[in-house]
Amino acid sequence: xxxxxxxxxxxxxxxxxxxxxxxxxxxxxxxxxxxxxxxxxxxxxxxxxxxxxxxxxxxxxxxxxxxxxxxxxxxxxxxxxxxxxxxxxxxxxxxxxxxxxxxxxxxxxxxxxxxxxxxxxxxxxxxxxxxxxxxxxxxxxxxxxxxxxxxxxxxxxxxxxxxxxxxxxxxxxxxxxxxxxxxxxxxxxxxxxxxxxxxxxxxxxxxxxxxxxxxxxxxxxxxxxxxxxxxxxxxxxxxxxxxxxxxxxxxxxxxxxxxxxxxxxxxxxxxxxxxxxxxxxxxxxxxxxxxxxxxxxxxxxxxxxxxxxxxxxxxxxxxxxxxxxxxxxxxxxxxxxxxxxxxxxxxxxxxxxxxxxxxxxxxxxxxxxxxxxxxxxxxxxxxxxxxxxxxxxxxxxxxxxxxx
Amino acid sequence: xxxxxxxxxxxxxxxxxxxxxxxxxxxxxxxxxxxxxxxxxxxxxxxxxxxxxxxxxxxxxxxxxxxxxxxxxxxxxxxxxxxxxxxxxxxxxxxxxxxxxxxxxxxxxxxxxxxxxxxxxxxxxxxxxxxxxxxxxxxxxxxxxxxxxxxxxxxxxxxxxxxxxxxxxxxxxxxxxxxxxxxxxxxxxxxxxxxxxxxxxxxxxxxxxxxxxxxxxxxxxxxxxxxxxxxxxxxxxxxxxxxxxxxxxxxxxxxxxxxxxxxxxxxxxxxxxxxxxxxxxxxxxxxxxxxxxxxxxxxxxxxxxxxxxxxxxxxxxxxxxxxxxxxxxxxxxxxxxxxxxxxxxxxxxxxxxxxxxxxxxxxxxxxxxxxxxxxxxxxxxxxxxxxxxxxxxxxxxxxxxxxx
Numbered sequence: 001x002x003x004x005x006x007x008x009x010x011x012x013x014x015x016x017x018x019x020x021x022x023x024x025x026x027x028x029x030x031x032x033x034x035x036x037x038x039x040x041x042x043x044x045x046x047x048x049x050x051x052x053x054x055x056x057x058x059x060x061x062x063x064x065x066x067x068x069x070x071x072x073x074x075x076x077x078x079x080x081x082x083x084x085x086x087x088x089x090x091x092x093x094x095x096x097x098x099x100x101x102x103x104x105x106x107x108x109x110x111x112x113x114x115x116x117x118x119x120x121x122x123x124x125x126x127x128x129x130x131x132x133x134x135x136x137x138x139x140x141x142x143x144x145x146x147x148x149x150x151x152x153x154x155x156x157x158x159x160x161x162x163x164x165x166x167x168x169x170x171x172x173x174x175x176x177x178x179x180x181x182x183x184x185x186x187x188x189x190x191x192x193x194x195x196x197x198x199x200x201x202x203x204x205x206x207x208x209x210x211x212x213x214x215x216x217x218x219x220x221x222x223x224x225x226x227x228x229x230x231x232x233x234x235x236x237x238x239x240x241x242x243x244x245x246x247x248x249x250x251x252x253x254x255x256x257x258x259x260x261x262x263x264x265x266x267x268x269x270x271x272x273x274x275x276x277x278x279x280x281x282x283x284x285x286x287x288x289x290x291x292x293x294x295x296x297x298x299x300x301x302x303x304x305x306x307x308x309x310x311x312x313x314x315x316x317x318x319x320x321x322x323x324x325x326x327x328x329x330x331x332x333x334x335x336x337x338x339x340x341x342x343x344x345x346x347x348x349x350x351x352x353x354x355x356x357x358x359x360x361x362x363x364x365x366x367x368x369x370x371x372x373x374x375x376x377x378x379x380x381x382x383x384x385x386x387x388x389x390x391x392x393x394x395x396x397x398x399x400x401x402x403x404x
Numbered sequence: 405x406x407x408x409x410x411x412x413x414x415x416x417x418x419x420x421x422x423x424x425x426x427x428x429x430x431x432x433x434x435x436x437x438x439x440x441x442x443x444x445x446x447x448x449x450x451x452x453x454x455x456x457x458x459x460x461x462x463x464x465x466x467x468x469x470x471x472x473x474x475x476x477x478x479x480x481x482x483x484x485x486x487x488x489x490x491x492x493x494x495x496x497x498x499x500x501x502x503x504x505x506x507x508x509x510x511x512x513x514x515x516x517x518x519x520x521x522x523x524x525x526x527x528x529x530x531x532x533x534x535x536x537x538x539x540x541x542x543x544x545x546x547x548x549x550x551x552x553x554x555x556x557x558x559x560x561x562x563x564x565x566x567x568x569x570x571x572x573x574x575x576x577x578x579x580x581x582x583x584x585x586x587x588x589x590x591x592x593x594x595x596x597x598x599x600x601x602x603x604x605x606x607x608x609x610x611x612x613x614x615x616x617x618x619x620x621x622x623x624x625x626x627x628x629x630x631x632x633x634x635x636x637x638x639x640x641x642x643x644x645x646x647x648x649x650x651x652x653x654x655x656x657x658x659x660x661x662x663x664x665x666x667x668x669x670x671x672x673x674x675x676x677x678x679x680x681x682x683x684x685x686x687x688x689x690x691x692x693x694x695x696x697x698x699x700x701x702x703x704x705x706x707x708x709x710x711x712x713x714x715x716x717x718x719x720x721x722x723x724x725x726x727x728x729x730x731x732x733x734x735x736x737x738x739x740x741x742x743x744x745x746x747x748x749x750x751x752x753x754x755x756x757x758x759x760x761x762x763x764x765x766x767x768x769x770x771x772x773x774x775x776x777x778x779x780x781x782x783x784x785x786x787x788x789x790x791x792x793x794x795x796x797x798x799x800x801x802x803x804x805x806x807x808x
Contacts, residue, residue, distance in 0.1 A: 052740045082728055082740075085756035117725020295503040307711070307795075308803055315804025321521025324486055328456030332411035336456045336486075356520040391711075392804075393797050399712055400719025400796075401652030 001260055004171065007160020008142025012171040012196035013170075014038045014238030018136035019148025022129025023114075024122060030148035032129040033074040035175075036102060036137060036193055040244045041236035043069030043110065044205035044214045048229035055087035056111045057079045057230060059095060063107045067201025068080035068244075070108040070191050072232055073098045073130060076151050076177065078121050080113040082205055090121045097127055101134040105359045112230050114150055114177060139385035142175060152277050152398060159267040163260050166253035170197040170239040172260040176216075176268035178275075189216060191231045197257055198237030198246035207254070207261050208233045215265030216296060219273050219387045220304045224316055233261070274370075275383040275386035278394030282370045283313055284387055291380035295332045299375060300386035302330035310391035316366040318359055327375055334377045341372040405664055408529060408575070409566020416575040416600035418442045420539035423552025426533025428481035428526060434552035436533040439579075439596055440475040440506060440541060440791045444648045445640035447514070448609035450616045452633035454661075459491035461486045461634060463499060467511045467576060471605025474512040476636055477502045477534060478595050480555050480581070483524050483546045494525045501531055505538040516634050517580060517592045518533030519555055550761040553581035553594055556681050557801060562670040567664050570657035574601040576664040580620075580672035595635045595672055601661055602641030602650035605764055611658070611665050612637045617710045619669035622701060623677050624708045634703030677791035678774075682798030686774045687717055694754070695784035702778060704790035706734035713777075714795035720770040722763055724752040727808040731779055738781045740789025746778040 010017050015037055022032035047057050063069060073094050081089045084120050085227040095109040100111070113121070129338050138144075146156035157214035160173035174344035178189030199207065212231055249257060290296030303309055306326035312319040323341055327334075344365040347355050367369075414421050419441055426436035448467050467473060477498050484491045490591050508512070517525070542548075550560035562579035577752040582593030603611070616635055641647045653661060678686035689707050694700030707713055710730040716723040727745055729740075740758035748769040751759050769775075 033422075050729065050732035051734075051736075051738060052728050079725075082725060082753065082757055084755070087757075096506070117723075117729065118753075190786055225682060235664050307799075309805035311800050314800065317804065321483075321486060324456050325454065325521065328454040330455075332455075334455060349486065349522075353491075377630075393800050396718065396795060396797050396800060399715035400721065 001161050001163040001263060004160040004162055006143065007148060007173055008158035009035050009173040009175050009194040010140055010142035011160035011173040012194045012238065014196055014236045015194050016137040016139055017141035017145040017205040018138060019141065019144035019146070020129065020133045020136050022075065022132070023125045024075055030144070031077045032133050033135045033148035034071065034098065034137065035145055035194065037072040037234055037240055039242045040068065040139035041234045042067055042201040042204050043198055044201060044208045044233045046208055046231045048399050052082065052153040054113060055083060055091040056113050058088060059091040060110045060230065060232070063095065063110055064135070066107065068108065069110050069234060070104055071098055071102055072110045072112065073233065074112040074149050074190060075121070075126060076149050077115040078113060078119050078245065079115045079117050079276050080121055081117040083118065083120050086120060087238035090123055093123065094126060094130065097130045098134065101131060101200045110232055114149065114190055119169050142173060146175040146177070149175065153176065153177050153275055153298055155271070155275055156365050157268050157271040157275070157330065158263045161260050161263055163256055165197050165257050166250050168240045170195060172257070172264050174268050174330040175263040176272060178272040189229050189272060191216065191265070193231065193233040193261060193264065195235045195257070196237065196239035197235055198240040198243045199235040199257065200217055200246050200248055203249055203254060204233050209259050210258055211261040211265040214262050215269040218300070218385060220301055273389050276389030277398045278392045280314060280389065280392055281368065282391060283373065284370065284385060285373045285375065286383065286385050287375045287377065288383045289377040290380055290382040290384065292383045293384055296382045296384035297325055297378065297379070297386065299330040300384050302326045302384045303373060303375065304388035307391055312327030312370060313366065313392035314392045318343055318357070318362040320354065323373060324349060334379050338378040340378065344371050370371050375394050405565050405667060406660040408564040408566055409583035410547065411577055412550060413439050413564035413579050413596055413598040414544055415564035415577040416598045416642065416649055418539040418600055418640045419598045420543055420547040422537050422542060423545065423548035423550070424533065424541040426479065426536070427529045428479055434548070435454040435479055435481045435554035436537050436543065436547035437478040438475065438502065438537045439549055439598065441638055441640040443642055443646045444472065444641040445474050446471055446603055446605040446608050446650065448605060448637045450610045450612055450635045453647050454464065456486065458517060458791040459487060459495040460517050462492060463495040464514045464636070465497065466607060467514055470511065473514050473638060474483060474508055474510065475502060475506055476514045476516065476653065478516040478553050478594060479525070479530060480553050481519040482517060483519045484525055485521040487522065492525060492594050494527055496532060497527065498534065501534045502538065502682035505535060518553065518594050521577045547575060550579040550581070552580065555581065557581050557679055559675070559679055561672050561675040561679070563668045565667055567660055567663050569601050569627045569661050570654050572601070572644045574599060576661070576668050576673050578668040580676060582676040593633050593676060595620065595669070597635065597637040597665060598644035599639045599661070600641065601639055602644040602647045603639040603661070604650050604652055605655055607658060608637050608639050611662050612660055615665040615669040618666050619673040622704070622789060623673035624705060634795050675790050677793050680793030681802045682796040683793030684718060684792065684796055685772065685794050687777065688774065689777045689779065689786065690789050691779045691781065692787040693783055694786040694788065697786045697788055700781070700786045700788035701790065703731055703734040703736050703781065704788050705776060706730045707779065707794035708790045711795055714792070717770065717775060718794035718796045720767045722747055722752065722761070722766040722770065724758065727777060728753060738783050740795065744780040748775050805808050
């Protein structure tokens with residue numbers, strides 16, 4: 001598996017993409033993205049589990065019912081959530097217009113929207129934007145599509161890897177956005193994963209669920225699970241001769257592709273946490289010694305969502321009691337006297353009590369752009385790695401001043 | 405039921421209390437409290453469900469095993485959590501010294517500690533403090549005891565009510581502390597409830613559990629559940645002639661006392677939320693139309709713990725999408741198209757979409773010291789009321805600079 005420098009969703013063969021300024025965002029920044037497979041492709045998706053869901057999600061579910069899709073149109077600025085029947089009609093219309101321009105069936109097009117909740121889309125602007133974004137499609141347009149998905153993100157998020165699958169050299173690429181309302185299962189996050197491997201829709205769905213569980217579902221900024229979260233995968237088989245109804249991957253091919261999808265999705269999740277609203281540092285929480293992977297993840301997320309841990313990280317404060325406290329209320333059984341905790345590689349807790357450390361030196365180590373918290377539960381062999389960020393003045397400023 | 409002005413744990417007959425400067429806090433503020441019943445009393449307690457628990461909790465469990473207790477000694481500044489065997493010995497020793505001074509059995513004394521985690525208690529200071537706090541006991545010492553429990557609290561929290569129970573005029577009083585690491589089930593909160601009603605220990609436990617479920621467990625500042633949370637109730641029967649082994653209250657007497665205990669505990673919970681670290685306003689979330697009370701509480705807590713709702717409240721931003729979003733991920737089944745939401749009395753969401761409102765006027769209304777969010781789930785008759793506060797720059801400042 002080889003990382004591709006500046007890789008994205010257009011790194012796999014047979015995909016084009018674009019990102020343009022449609023005029024939805026008052027800021028005049030890019031706000032409309034499109035990715036298209038030039039060949040028939042299988043599709044899969046994972047959505048937010050929030051009971052309140054954006055209109056685009058219902059449309060994606062319908063259009064993916066047959067396991068095929070060729071394009072995803074994405075706008076940022078307005079999320080098309082809590083917009084009633086009009087919102088559902090608008091989401092369908094975005095697909096229909098893109099399909100018409102691309103010469104596809106409406107059901108071959110998926111749609112995502114991200115931004116403020118409860119505001120109707122300016123459909124005249126969106127419609128004319130779709131005409132222009134189709135005209136702007138390029139074979140290297142993936143990074144621009146990533147830009148056009150951004151809301152409060154400060155960096156565009158994209159990656160790709162190349163690997164061998166069942167004898168062919170294939171590529172897996174991804175773009176993603178998300179900087180707040182980020183919490184597992186999932187967040188104000190959108191991501192599109194493309195591959196030129198040939199994968200049946202059912203296998204693609206399995207691969208995506210597995211990759212998401214170890215990437216986006218291990219990433220939290222503020223514990224708020226959004227109404228729009230969507231991860232879409234498209235596989236067009238271009239590197240394997242193309243195929244409308246591809247045969248199953250071999251067991252080894254499946255595992256190889258699973259690792260690649262997990263890898264690019266983890267890069268996206270890590271980038272989202274590192275770009276968390278107002279954050280100054282990325283925090284990686286590694287939980288080992290869990291009885292099961294879900295339990296290890298639950299403990300890691302409990303630490304990652306603790307406002308007290310996150311503010312202490314911002315203040316470079318080695319206040320390990322807050323870490324222990326969050327491990328304790330994770331809802332997982334363990335023996336507090338056996339747990340071991342390290343911060344930035346320094347053992348700080350074990351045998352039921354604190355381990356003396358040089359507070360000044362550890363506070364200095366915490367000033368790095370990336371810090372690590374290791375929790376060994378010593379009750380099993382399962383592990384999980386969680387990405388989050390610190391809680392800062394700027395998070396409060398950004399979110400106290402978002403609409404007014 | 406009549407509120408008693410400046411009431412506290414010494415409002416019921418036969419209780420004395422005190423709060424002094426022992427010297428545990430570097431600030432020189434009060435840090436050691438004691439409350440004592442002059443008569444034998446029954447006792448009950450509810451503790452944190454965190455898997456990591458402070459040493460005092462284990463001691464309280466042992467000493468309350470017989471359903472009787474007469475005194476509670478409380479220190480602030482250091483929480484005696486994650487302090488190993490020495491911490492357990494220190495907690496037992498605090499009870500033993502107080503018991504000796506008061507002429508009681510060690511098991512008649514309960515102990516609570518609140519403050520930083522992982523630091524051993526300075527036992528010489530604590531021991532000499534206990535001698536002095538016993539000497540300082542007064543019949544009106546309740547408010548001073550409340551002061552000595554404070555950590556980052558900005559106001560002392562105490563209340564009392566008078567009512568008739570089974571033909572006698574009895575009083576219920578409470579003190580509490582807590583301003584962060586506050587989350588249901590429960591928080592870095594301590595509270596002591598006293599009454600001069602005569603109540604068997606089993607009934608006292610039932611009354612306390614019910615009062616806590618509708619007060620402290622409906623209060624959240626930051627979603628962090630602490631390792632020390634303890635609510636203790638003492639009933640000495642002084643207003644009903646006293647009794648070592650009191651008879652059961654009548655069903656009506658039980659209900660009357662239940663409402664009184666709920667009332668003073670809710671006053672404490674409301675005061676804690678209003679005094680949340682760095683907060684500028686109290687937020688009350690009223691959930692109606694739930695299928696069950698626990699579900700209604702779950703929805704209210706989901707909204708109350710949303711960093712995005714809390715920062716929007718700080719910014720006086722009527723960003724109702726964030727409220728809907730938090731309702732949606734509460735993990736409770738409901739129909740998003742039937743839910744109705746009001747903010748400061750203004751209907752903002754219904755029939756699956758936003759209701760137009762005057763944003764400037766509503767933002768103005770949000771500048772009040774107390775704001776209300778009403779969520780009607782329209783799926784049943786159960787309700788719950790949750791207290792929380794906004795998330796501000798000062799919360800980040802206080803918690804980024806706590807130990808360093």
